[in-house]
Structure formats: structure tokens, C-alpha cells
Amino acid sequence: MKYLLVQEDEDGEERLWGRCAGIEGLFVEPVPLPREVLTLRGYRPGGLLGDVLAGPGGSLQGLGDMCVEVWDDETPVQWFTLVDAVVVAHRPHPADPERYDVVLGAGVRCEESFFGLPATPRFELFAGTASAVTGAGRCSAVDGLFEERADPAPVPIELIGCEPAEPLLAALRRPRRSERAWAYLLVLDRRGAVMASRTVGLAVTGARPSVLGGALVDITLTDGGADRPPPAARPVWAQWYQGPPAAPNLWAPYGSRGRAAWLDLSTRDWRVPAPRPDRSGGEYHLDGRFVTDVPGLYCALAEALLGPGRYFGREWNALKDCLGGGFGVAPPFTLTWHDSEVARRALADVLIDPESGLSYFEEIVRLLECCGVTVVLR
Structure with missing residues (x-):
């Protein structure tokens, strides 16, 4: 079983609604807006x-x-x-x-x-x-900005090979009671650890004996949620299913959307369990050979400071928050950025503040230095 369906009660306690072996419709492109x-x-x-x-x-x-x-x-x-x-x-x-x-x-x-x-x-x-x-x-x-707009039509999702727990069985018997309820779909890796979480609606469109046989059930949920990963994330999730990354630069072969999906999975690193005590001082080495876009910069930076698959921001403001402490490493420390010219060229036309005239690469270096990091560009 790769997925758990859980719901929080009024006291914040999680109740298991069911387990299932597969999901059809987990990876979808967003519904285009009119x-x-x-x-x-x-x-x-x-x-x-x-x-x-x-x-x-x-x-x-x-x-x-x-x-x-x-x-x-x-x-x-x-x-x-x-x-x-x-x-x-x-x-x-x-x-x-x-x-x-x-x-x-x-x-x-x-x-x-x-x-x-x-x-x-x-x-x-x-x-x-x-x-x-x-x-x-x-x-x-x-x-034309302040107009009433209808919500986009929900996109369903299929739970394949489901073992319903009692709350889900009750919803199958009386589906109207769950029309406005929501739950978390927890995605497990092969060790059973939670690697991602998505919100899904509990309104049931239909249920039938599973294609996997036995006593399992296949269930259609009317609304699979609006925060599903895009198809470009599928190979990234498949890699993380084997367990958290243990080697450097495993994110490098992916394009920008795949790298963004990598960062999305890495955010659980600081949420579960509680953040670790910060370390200060010392020297860290950033492998800059593959920093060809903004998501790649944050993948490489987190890897340099904390190790493969770890999180240390995914955009400028988040990086500033991380440098303030509470994420495992805090200034002062030295960051030696190897092959920095790769990022300098790749991010030359990406701007945060056009009035400053600085590229994204230069803005990140300035932010690091302003927060107490000694940056050595190689």
C-alpha cells in the first residue's frame, strides 16, 4: 500500500479513512483558466x-x-x-x-x-x-479585475486497490454526508515513510470491485484537489519513492519543472521531524556545475549546506528566512561556490529588482553576504 487517506478531527487527531495501492490522476496539468x-x-x-x-x-x-x-x-x-x-x-x-x-x-x-x-x-x-x-x-x-468568477470544475481522482476503514465505508454507504469534507492523501515511500501530502475531496462519485482483485475496492473521488503535481514530477516522485536521496546531484538531470518538484518534496525535511539545532562556522562547498536555473540553484545550495534531498529555501524570501536560523545551518560560515560562472551566465537575465540592475546570481550572493556568509567564488 503506497497511499493513506486520513482526516483530522476537531481536536487535530488524524483518523485513517483507508489505504490504497495506486492512484490514477495524481499527476495532472492545472485546469486552464478562462x-x-x-x-x-x-x-x-x-x-x-x-x-x-x-x-x-x-x-x-x-x-x-x-x-x-x-x-x-x-x-x-x-x-x-x-x-x-x-x-x-x-x-x-x-x-x-x-x-x-x-x-x-x-x-x-x-x-x-x-x-x-x-x-x-x-x-x-x-x-x-x-x-x-x-x-x-x-x-x-x-x-475587469473585481468580477465574480466561478470555481473551475473539479478533476476527479481514482483510488486503486483501496482497503476502506470505517469512516470511508460509512461515506460509501451515505455519500452525501461527505460531499463537503476534505482529507489528506499521504504518499508513502517504499519504507512506509511519508514523502508527500496532498488535499483531496471526500465526495465519492462511484465505487466498484478493484481491478487488483480480492476484497479491494476502486473508488472515484469527485475532486482530486487543486495542488496535484504536474506530469513532469512523475520521475522525481518515482526516484524519491526509493527513499530520500543519498548521493549528490541526483536532481541535476531534470529540467526546471522537475527540479521544482524536487524542491517541493524536500520541504518535508524541515517540517517532519522538528527542525534540528543550527550549526555555525566552518566551510561549505557548493558544486555549481549544474546551476543552470533558479530551482537548480536552491537544490545545489541546500545540498552544499545540509546534504542531498534537504531544504534551504526555494526562492529569495524563503532563503532569507532560512539564513535567519532554525533550518540546520546559520551564519556566520564560509560558502565556496565552485564553477560559479555557470550560474552567473545562466541567471544573467533573471532579475529580482530591475532598479538594482543586479542579476539573480548577484542578488543571491549579496543576500548571503548581508546575512553573514563569506562567499568565495571559484
Whole structure:
């Protein structure tokens, strides 16, 4: 049995709902969002979007994912992601020729909302990836942003070869009682240790005798959850199923999405069990031969400081948190970065803050040094 289905009760105690041998539909691409048309009013250029508008043929150029932060005075209160944003058109803003009204096509996802719309909101724009986000200017309003949007249709998941425990048996007898319930799908490695956890809905669409035979049951859950790994993660999970990595650079053959999946699995290193006492001082050696993208940088850095398969951040802010202590190693210490020119070249065009003019590589080196790390580039 490779998977456990568990649910927390009101006291935080986990109850076993069942065990199963396989999952069909665990690795899926995210459901694409419907495309919408939005207008950035009074846009003051900056960053990637500003560069696109300043260049020739700015319309119909892709921007990747963009983030819109809604600010109330000095505090951001709402976040939206404009997925796969494309410039449709732009023209000078009527009240200020130095600003623009920019029409974008994008999928819109609301990330978080703490308050209602401020009386005088400010809109800050960011572009890039989850691991390398840069400022992209600001605007006075975004037409079409605050619309009601239906949740995407759930994507089912199949539990293959399931041994239901009593709570799941009760749900099979009276499926309507579990329509709004959620549980954790715990993924086990071959030793029985939990290597990953995903949230799934407990609404049951159907159940039947298992294709594996015996008294096992195959169960269809209506909603397999929105945080499932992409197909690119499948070989990474298969490797981790054999147990935590014990040799260096096993992440190196994967592309950026596979390396991101590697980092995702490594996050359990500091959550379970409790964090270890920090070590300070000494010298660590970072093998930079395979640092050709941002996820690879964090794979290599964690491996240098803590060993294969360990976690020490997956983006700039997370690395800053790790350097503050509580993750096994804390400054001061010396980091000797071998073959550093590989990362310098690969990350030369990846920016965190366009105003600083520093590449992602240079920003990481500066962060390490500001936090008390002596960085030796070789």
C-alpha cells in the first residue's frame, strides 16, 4: 500500500479513512483558466511590461504570469495572478501622456483577500516566476479585475486497490454526508515513510470491485484537489519513492519543472521531524556545475549546506528566512561556490529588482553576504 487517506478531527487527531495501492490522476496539468480582457488604467511603465511597451510591436507580446497587488496606503490587501498575460493594445492615458491604458488578455486567479476594496486603492504590478519576481510598474485602476468568477470544475481522482476503514465505508454507504469534507492523501515511500501530502475531496462519485482483485475496492473521488503535481514530477516522485536521496546531484538531470518538484518534496525535511539545532562556522562547498536555473540553484545550495534531498529555501524570501536560523545551518560560515560562472551566465537575465540592475546570481550572493556568509567564488 503506497497511499493513506486520513482526516483530522476537531481536536487535530488524524483518523485513517483507508489505504490504497495506486492512484490514477495524481499527476495532472492545472485546469486552464478562462481567458479575460482587462485594462490597466493610468499605467506608469516599469520592468518587463514597460520594456514591452517601449519596444517595437508591443501588442500581442506575451508577458508570462503577472501579479497585481492591491494596496491600501502602505499595506497590500489583495493579490491577483494574471496567468499567461498578453498585451492586446495600449494607448496614452487621456489625463497624462506619460502614462498608458494597457489592454491585457489573461486568465485571472484571486490568490488572497483580507479586506474589501480600499477607498483609494493603489495597484502594484509584478512579473516573472514564483522564484524570480520583478516589479513591472503601477497603475491607478484595473478594469475587469473585481468580477465574480466561478470555481473551475473539479478533476476527479481514482483510488486503486483501496482497503476502506470505517469512516470511508460509512461515506460509501451515505455519500452525501461527505460531499463537503476534505482529507489528506499521504504518499508513502517504499519504507512506509511519508514523502508527500496532498488535499483531496471526500465526495465519492462511484465505487466498484478493484481491478487488483480480492476484497479491494476502486473508488472515484469527485475532486482530486487543486495542488496535484504536474506530469513532469512523475520521475522525481518515482526516484524519491526509493527513499530520500543519498548521493549528490541526483536532481541535476531534470529540467526546471522537475527540479521544482524536487524542491517541493524536500520541504518535508524541515517540517517532519522538528527542525534540528543550527550549526555555525566552518566551510561549505557548493558544486555549481549544474546551476543552470533558479530551482537548480536552491537544490545545489541546500545540498552544499545540509546534504542531498534537504531544504534551504526555494526562492529569495524563503532563503532569507532560512539564513535567519532554525533550518540546520546559520551564519556566520564560509560558502565556496565552485564553477560559479555557470550560474552567473545562466541567471544573467533573471532579475529580482530591475532598479538594482543586479542579476539573480548577484542578488543571491549579496543576500548571503548581508546575512553573514563569506562567499568565495571559484
